[in-house]
Amino acid sequence: MNTKILLSGAIIVLFGITKAQAQINFGEKALGAVQKGMTGFTFSDADAAALSKPAVDKMDAENKVAPATDPYAIRLARVFGKYTKGEFYTLNYKVYLTKDVNAFATADGSVRVFSGLMDVMDDNELIAVIGHEIGHVHNHDSRDAMKALYQKEALIDAASSQSVKISAITDSQLAKIGSAMIDSKYSRKQESEADLFAYDFMKKNGYDVNAEESAFRILAKMSEGTQSSFIDQMMSSHPDSKLRADNAKARAEKDGLYKPYVQKPIVNTLPVVKKTTAKKTTKKTTAKKKK
Numbered sequence: 001m002n003t004k005i006l007l008s009g010a011i012i013v014l015f016g017i018t019k020a021q022a023q024i025n026f027g028e029k030a031l032g033a034v035q036k037g038m039t040g041f042t043f044s045d046a047d048a049a050a051l052s053k054p055a056v057d058k059m060d061a062e063n064k065v066a067p068a069t070d071p072y073a074i075r076l077a078r079v080f081g082k083y084t085k086g087e088f089y090t091l092n093y094k095v096y097l098t099k100d101v102n103a104f105a106t107a108d109g110s111v112r113v114f115s116g117l118m119d120v121m122d123d124n125e126l127i128a129v130i131g132h133e134i135g136h137v138h139n140h141d142s143r144d145a146m147k148a149l150y151q152k153e154a155l156i157d158a159a160s161s162q163s164v165k166i167s168a169i170t171d172s173q174l175a176k177i178g179s180a181m182i183d184s185k186y187s188r189k190q191e192s193e194a195d196l197f198a199y200d201f202m203k204k205n206g207y208d209v210n211a212e213e214s215a216f217r218i219l220a221k222m223s224e225g226t227q228s229s230f231i232d233q234m235m236s237s238h239p240d241s242k243l244r245a246d247n248a249k250a251r252a253e254k255d256g257l258y259k260p261y262v263q264k265p266i267v268n269t270l271p272v273v274k275k276t277t278a279k280k281t282t283k284k285t286t287a288k289k290k291k
């Protein structure tokens with residue numbers, strides 16, 4: 001999927017079709033500081049959200065988003081629907097219908113879960129993995145990643161030709177931001193802190209914390225097996241799953257909560273029974289037979 005985004009970006013550059021532009025409102029301070037080449041400038045949560053939002057919109061437009069009536073979307077809403085309010089962000093959830101095993105959350109609070117991940121994780125395990133992604137947002141990792149990208153990718157060029165407050169970001173730059181958001185490279189420290197966030201989140205909300213270990217064991221197993229191609233992205237941007245599983249287990253043991261986790265059934269389909277219709281049909285048939 002990532003390749004697809006990069007490719008579409010590349011095609012746009014090749015043919016020079018850079019007309020599609022998004023207007024992004026940045027804090028005046030941040031923009032000015034970047035133009036002056038300052039490194040320690042203030043880059044607020046709002047700036048990061050402003051930069052992330054159009055990139056997420058672009059990805060939503062380019063991916064197969066599960067409609068609200070889709071079983072995957074219904075399941076995600078059931079599991080996460082109540083968790084939309086963070087300290088400084090409001091979360092919104094969408095499912096991308098793709099075999100890839102991945103999930104990401106961006107600085108504007110957009111959480112995107114790939115159906116491939118939902119195929120291999122039960123509800124508790126999903127909470128562990130998605131909780132980790134939300135942890136990156138909560139811990140400002142996503143904001144800091146956006147800030148670094150903003151400086152590195154010389155978005156300043158586009159910005160400087162515009163008014164101070166509004167910068168026009170080209171489509172290919174948006175694609176670059178998008179793929180960087182999916183493949184965000186966080187430090188080991190940031191990764192383990194996000195894992196800890198997921199663990200605490202589960203504990204606080206009464207979920208079985210052992211699902212965290214289980215989720216990482218699944219990822220570790222998949223990366224060794226035939227499904228490894230689907231998991232490459234998640235693996236490449238995240239440290240050793242085995243180690244993360246061991247750490248999750250150690251945390252649970254320390255809390256006296258450890259118990260080997262047994263995966264619950266994974267249901268990504270709607271219940272099939274339509275009792276009323278079925279009964280009516282039966283009755284009609286019976287009545288006809290009687291005649």
Ligand SMILES: [Zn+2]
Pocket residue numbers: 132133136186191194238
């Ligand atoms: Zn991470």
